[in-house]
Amino acid sequence: MPVPVPTHMLHRNLRISLPRAVKAGGVYIHDADGKAYLDASGGAAVSCLGHGHPKVIEAIRRQLETMPYAHTAFFTNDAAEELAHRLSEKAPGGEWRVYFLSGGSEANEAAMKLARQLQVERGQETRDHIISRRQSYHGSTIGCMSVSGRTPILRGKHPSPNPFAPMFMPTARKIVPCYEYRWRRPGETREAYTERVAGALEEAILDIGPERVAAFIAETVVGATLGAAPPTPGYFRRIREICDRHGVLMILDEVMCGMGRCGTLFAFEQDGVVPDIITLAKGLGGGYQPIGAMMVREEIIAEVEKSSGAFAHGHTYVGHATACAAGAAVLRVFDEEDLVNRSAEMGEKLLVRLQERFSDHPHIGDIRGRAMFRGLELVADRETKQPFPADWQLAARIKSKAMEHGLICYPMGGTADRFSGDHVLLAPPFIMEERHLDELVDKLGRAIDEALADARRDAARRENMSG
């Protein structure tokens, strides 16, 4: 059926019309006009296997035919049990219990609630604060927005540009992110910088009062808001020490950076720590089914088992059999096709190409990330790292130029300080071949250059009109 006009869908943006995706296969999505788009960001770091993987489709079909859904208040199911078992086996640090949800926000809500419940079960009722970091993103529910560093701002002039702020959790506190490119001071060593930004957690805990802090939540590698910004070496080890010293639970949000995206199944494997709680989504289902997960260390859940005996949380679709069948199939395919190692290998090749194309670009200040999770930060001046003016809307321009060229990437504004600064996030499917990487870099280069030229021209026009 053709798209009815006018639409009855409530689209994210009410003023633009989107192409209609009608077909997807491998690393391309095709629209209704037959145009092919190279999916260089897997949507939003979702499609790790590319589109149309026959084994995942078959696993979903089989699950639908045998037992699509049974509510977890009444039954468990084989798909969820298998997926939990595989994840526990693969995660470092011993045994884990896994709670399956329908996406990343739900996973983070569950993580924060479990952290709070655990503290109460330990007799620490006063621990009601969650500490997180500025310029982070943990989801769009009220709880997740409360701990996210970037929240929606209404365009145009409004007395309350952030309409949701008054509803945020009063027990959320934010510290500085680990964002070396922009905030390591001239002359400051990496070690000193790491100590300073990790130390901010201890300062916040002491300021709030350790007896009031339940948990700390952070993305291992910051995705949407900073453009694949990895922690400095040793950062999370210091964070772990601080959390342990003050009885604060450590939650790592690997919704975007996990599931092989950074070249190891869990991104934190590269940081020499084990968190108490892990959240996952996106690549876990690879886009074949909506699924998220919250993993908690077995010895922690054993405390709950002995105390109240239940996690006081639930949704209708928790442990959804068909979603879990997709997740289990994604993990099987990772093993059969050695895709996590492929993410590491192709990620290095992507980095080399990005460096060849952009190292001397006058407006690319930083190329960063891990494996198939890469970010480019745009700056007006590479020396001073001065961002482009926010009203240039550079990220939005790059996104639409890239679409014109048949490229899906994930540009975002507000990188530097929530308001100004721009980056492009890349999160290609792990199955990309070298020719796809060439196509990606070529199209991205053209999109960035054309967006810059258009923005500069429009700014000059505005200046002429006002002058």
Ligand SMILES: Cc1ncc(COP(=O)(O)O)c(C=O)c1O
């Ligand atoms: C790090 C991180 N956490 C949580 C979320 C929220 O996930 P979802 O959109 O599936 O609710 C996202 C989404 O982009 C994310 O990048």
